[in-house]
Amino acid sequence: MLEPGRITAEALQAVREIVAPGVTTAELDAAAARVITGRGAESNFQLVRGYRHTTCVSVNEQVVHGIPGDRVLEAGDIVSIDAGAQFRGWNGDSAITIVVPDEARPELVAAREELSRVTEGSMWAGIAAMSRAAHIGEISAAIEDHIVGAGHRYGILRDYVGHGIGRKMHEAPSVFNYRVPDPGPRIQPGLVLAIEPMVVAGSEETLVEDDDWTVSTVDGSAGSHWEHSVAVHDGGIWVLTAPDGGAAGLEPFGVRPVEIE
Incomplete structure (x- = not known):
């Protein structure tokens, strides 16, 4: 799964480089598509x-599942991009959040950047927990604890969670982004999880838009979504969709990823 992870990371980097006011969400989609098809892979979203x-x-x-189209990005927007590649029958899945700069509204930008920072941090907290946990429920608890510990009254989506990934983009088991009573399956070598907290600035209540895909907050508050695909192997963990295997993100948690041989 190393190669589809790398391809997914490169696709999101291509998108990151062109996010700016005046760019359409369709243009972001096209940038990711060029990378994925150019590397001989296919979009698993299209499957x-x-x-x-x-x-x-x-x-x-x-918050999630927004459909690319003719919407034009504006200064101050908070934008989450989710992408995945399938290569030779294996899958990668990852998401990032970017806040479009807006010099006229620094407070809005700061609030949205904080939302993104906390969401991303909770993802890394979950990944760090994965390196030492016995059961998946410990990952869920670590994600929630990080969000709550940040001191904001953020909401955590309940109906949309992380998942296993391998021959299919979405596989068992589910990875909740909040503490649950069931400890869940054991963590052992061979397990690959897509850890993806989805966090909102207000109420966690959501609705599905008329397009039957887009999930939006009922109260109109902003959302953030971060995701990485992470493998457990005999030597430790490796973040498949991070160019450095997750080294930079895991460093604050005292965890060092181990490259898959």
Whole structure:
């Protein structure tokens, strides 16, 4: 799964480089598509029945599953981009959140950057827990604890969670982003999880828009989504969708990823 992870990371980097006011969400999608097809892979999002885009691009109150199109990004927008590649029958899945700069509204930008920072941090907290946990429930608890410990009254989506990944983009088991009573399956070599907290600035209540895909907050509050695909192997863990295997993100947690031989 190393190669589809690398391809997914490169696709998101291509998107990151062009996010700016005036760019459409369709242009972001096209940038990711060029990388994925150029590397001889295919978009696993397009393998989902009824979905024909390479990415999901969610803006402001849209948290996940936003459909790329003619929407034009504006200064101050918070944008989450979710992408995945399938290569030789194996899958990668990852998401990032970017806040478009806005010099006229520094407080708005700061608040949205903090939301993104906490969400990303909770993802890394979950990945760090994965390196030493016995059961998946410990990952869930670490994600929630990081979000709550940040001191904000953020909401954590309940109906959308992380998952296993391998021959299919979405596999068992589920990875909740909040503490649950069931400890869940054991963590052991060979397990690969997509850890993806989805956090909102207000109420966690969401609705699905009329397009039957886009998930938005009911109260209109902004959302953030971060995701990495992470493998457990005999030597430790390796973040498949991070160019450095997760070294920089895990360093604050005292965890060092071990490259897969």
